Amino acid sequence: METARQGDALRTAQLEIRPDEGLVLADGRALALSVRELHLLTALARREGRVVSRAELYALAWQGVLRNGDRSVDVYVRRLRVKLERAQPGWCFIHTHVGFGYRFAPEPTAPARSHDFHITATAR
Amino acid sequence: METARQGDALRTAQLEIRPDEGLVLADGRALALSVRELHLLTALARREGRVVSRAELYALAWQGVLRNGDRSVDVYVRRLRVKLERAQPGWCFIHTHVGFGYRFAPEPTAPARSHDFHITATAR
């Protein structure tokens, strides 16, 4: 029953998604997303922290069956990444799990070392 | 039907393995494992505390018969060790039993062992 059900707003660390309004706020600023982009982002955000297969994402955001060789999900993930990166530089929201799918989770950009320490400027 | 079954997660002291999602959480942080790596880790974790032969591990994770001289299991054990050590420094999950196979069991590494830090100063 978990189709692209709209209604309540989704909130993460830096994002607020209001599917029913077609509105996404990144750090207060509004993002201009198309219908598909919003559906896909909503589907991903509602499964935050979990790996979602392309087939499931397609079913959720396109309301159909993903055909073999269809790259639509990849293309829209790309567009979402571009817009989200532009809205929240230094943060990564959509992570790729090769062979499985994508995972939505707001994380600071540190792709090489997933668990690196935050030393920053603590050194005096 | 699947909904409840998807929570088929393996949990140990510091690891949470979700085979159906292709996701491994180490202390809350997500690990990026490949399909083979995850299958092998799952096979090992399901036999936690017991020594599993290479033949059995290969049968479980590769769905085939281990040929003579095939080092695949060793190579992937190595890769798992690297990633797990990076995610949980100071802990050893996969133990070698020479002549028999491998055993999965979360244990702290010897205290006398001094760790080399690999920060490499990726200053932003």
Added chain:
DNA sequence: ACCGGTCTTTCACCGGGCGTTCACGACCGG
């Protein structure tokens, strides 16, 4: 109907991740 713009789909290219295999060395028991 025409037109211009946006959105969606599809295609093609390519770089990188992944799986496999090999080679070398350390270690150990016989």
Added chain:
DNA sequence: CCGGTCGTGAACGCCCGGTGAAAGACCGGT
């Protein structure tokens, strides 16, 4: 000293996913 076992690094082909862009669908304004 020799053979077996395992650790470890690396080469290599292949496939998956990243990416840019063209082509087509859709839509509102005029």
